[in-house]
Every structure is written in structure tokens, then in C-alpha cells.
Amino acid sequence: MNVLILGSGAREHALAQACAKSPLIGNLFVAPGNPGCATIAQTVSVNPNDNARVVAFCLAESIDLVVVGPEGPLVSGLADDLMAAGVSCFGPTKEAAKLEGSKGYAKDFCREFGIPTAAYRRFRDPNEAKAHVHKHGVPIVVKADGLAGGKGVVVAMTLEEAEAAVDALLSATAGSDERAIVVEEFLEGEEVSFFALCDGVNAMPFGSAQDHKRVGEGDTGPNTGGMGAFSPAAIMTPELTQRTMREVIAPTLRGMKERGSPFRGVLFAGLMISPHGPTVIEFNVRFGDPEAEVILPRLKDDLLPLLLACASGTLPSHTPRFYSDAALTVVMAARGYPGEPVRGSRIRGIEDAEADPGVVVFHGGTREVDGAIFADGGRVLAITAIGNNVAEAQRRAYEAIDRIKWPEGFFRRDIGWRGVGRREE
Secondary structure, eight states: OOEEEEEOSHHHHHHHHHHHTOTTOOOEEEEEOOTTGGGTSEEOOOOTTOHHHHHHHHHHTTOSEEEEOSHHHHHTTHHHHHHHTTOEEESOOTTTTHHHHOHHHHHHHHHHTTOOBOOEEEESOHHHHHHHHHHHOSSEEEEESSOOTTOOEEEESSHHHHHHHHHHHHHTTTTOTTOOEEEEEOOOSEEEEEEEEEESSOEEEEEEEEEOOEEETTTEEEEOSOSEEEESOTTOOHHHHHHHIIIIIHHHHHHHHHTTOOOEEEEEEEEEEETTEEEEEEEESSOOTTTHHHHGGGBOSOHHHHHHHHHHTOOOSSOOOBOSSEEEEEEEEETTTTSSOOOOOEEBOHHHHTTSTTEEEEESSEEEETTEEEEOSSEEEEEEEEESSHHHHHHHHHHHHTTOBOTTEEOOSOTTHHHHHHTOO
């Protein structure tokens, strides 16, 4: 099989690594990819957001399957264009991708199909939103309606923070017909990233992880795209997994089918787990980043047939097998992130970090010049380690990071604290 993976981050590097292991793989391309991807696949200068160019490349290279990493191309309808050209795509149609493309759409969808989610209201007028905030008090959550790269959510602990969030998130889309925010109740509990493979009719669980969104240790500072993660999430017991499939995933597939937009791809449910069970915080329609970097290395089965089965509507009945080992990834980011990252600093020691056979360094925002690696983004590297439990994976990941020489980078030292604290493994 000839496969094209779209994207340029650590998630795509992890996808490429998993696909490259398959005995079914023929030519493996990543567009545009990064220096890490280039070690295991052919990187090509095709813009993932240029639908026509992607389709033309697929036809020219006899691509059998396209795996879409980021959400942008899916929301813009790339899957529709590929299918119209006769190319299989792992990822939902434009209509189905609204589950991630619009927070308001997703909330309305949950309400219509009885999927547990936080109480909410949608607003376009800042004064109405602020009046709602004052009526309900804090803490309260303010979300941008559209895509925001993981940074469009503010958990406001004071009225001043909430009002500032309303102004900032509405002004970010000023002049757009889609200008809107969602204000919802604050939920207490434990957050989990839950993944399910879907073929439009059937679904199967595909692992869980716990992400660390805040930029600072102790879960402080602004939200980011993710500063690290670990898998599996011990709180997702077999019973809770079954309940999530029954109360969240199954009605989502049923609802999308009823709306004429069967969901094919991976459904990523961001959940809040409380004594009452799972509640949907948000939906994503692609693999998470950095969750992909801890879930895919734990997969025992061949990934490629599973992706193809989702795209072709032929998902098998047996669930994928995962190794019992834990995986933990720590993101190294460039100074300035999640604001404007400082680009161009040289990174040394990646090979030393990977000297441990249980460690892999996934490239995110990097570029290569004459064999040297330089920072070229916000989240630059994802150092992933495998261990018998979260504590061992954590120790190995940080030992690897200590071998990387990059003074201009930073990272959190407490990734995995919840898993280590449990000692559940």
C-alpha cells in the first residue's frame, strides 16, 4: 500500500513510525513532514491545506490511503475531495468534522442526541455573554467556537478573567460570520482523552491518555496544545470504557449517521470523569498531539489495516491489542510558547537521548540545515519513553531529556504526576 500522511508535527512522526512497521506498506510519504519523518518516510513539499494539490499528488503517486493528521484539512473538506477522486481517506467528511470545527455545533449535537455534556450557552454579543457570566458566577469556562489550536479555552476563576476571555475570544474572530463563543459550566473531576476508531457504523475503543494542557508546572499558566501526556489512563477501567462507548461514542455515531454524515476516522472525546460518569468536554476528529505519541507506541497490532478499515467501512469486530507497558511523553517547547516562539536555535543531543532503546524523540517544530537540527515552531520535540509503569516511563523520559542540549528550550518537570501518584501499575 502507498500511504500519504498529512502534517508536520510530532503526531505525524508517530503515525509515520507506526505505519512504517506494517508489512503492508509500500511507498510512505509525509507532507510536508519534518526531519524526524524524513528518517522513515519520503517527505514532500505539499501543503496539507491545498486540497487540489493533495488530490493531484495522490493520483500521480497511486496513493491507496491518506491519513490526515491535523484538523484543518478535515474541517475544510479534504476527505470529501479525496473520496470524490477515488482515494481512500482516514478522516471524516467536512460535515462530520464539524464536531471539532465548531464547539457550538458539538454542544448542540450532544444535547440533541442525549450525550452527557456541561450546561452551556452560545453567544455572539459580548455584553450578553458577560451578563450570563455574572448571573452564573465563577469558575466558568469560555471557549472559542472555531478551531484555535488547543488555545481557545479559558477556565476563568474570577469575573475579570471571564470578561477578558469573552472579549479576547470574540475579538479573535471579529468580522467573521462565524464569530461566536461558548460559555459553559465548570466541571470538576479528572480529564481523560479517549479514542475510538469508527467506520461510519461501528466503533471500537483505541486507547486512552491524560494530557497536560497548561504551560507551567502544577498545571499553571495559559493553555497550550499540550505539554506532555501518558498512557494508559488508569481511571479508564474496563467498566468505564464500556460506559463511554455506550453513552458517548455509540450515540455520536448514530447521530452522525442520522444526519447523513457517517463518521469515519478516529473520534477523540475529551472527557471529564466524575462520580457521575463520563461527560464530554469537547470532541476532536483526529489523533491528539501529544496523545498520539504515547498511544501509538503501545499498539501491538498493525496500525495500517485498522486505518484502512475505518476508511472503507469494514472495521473488524475484535478490538486492537496494546502492550501493558506505560508510555509517557514530555514536550520540549521553544521560549515564548504558547505566545510567539523563538525560532532558529540549534538543538544537539537527540541521538544521545535515543540511546536508550525504550526512548524515541518525535520531531514537532524542527528543521534541518546541513545535518543540524534547529527549532522552527512552538512545540519542538516530544520525548517519549516506555516503562513497566508510569513512574518508570517518566524517569526514562526525563533522563533522555537531560541528554539533549538546547538552552533555548523549556519543558515541564511534572508530566505524569497523576499517574505516578496513583502507583496503579
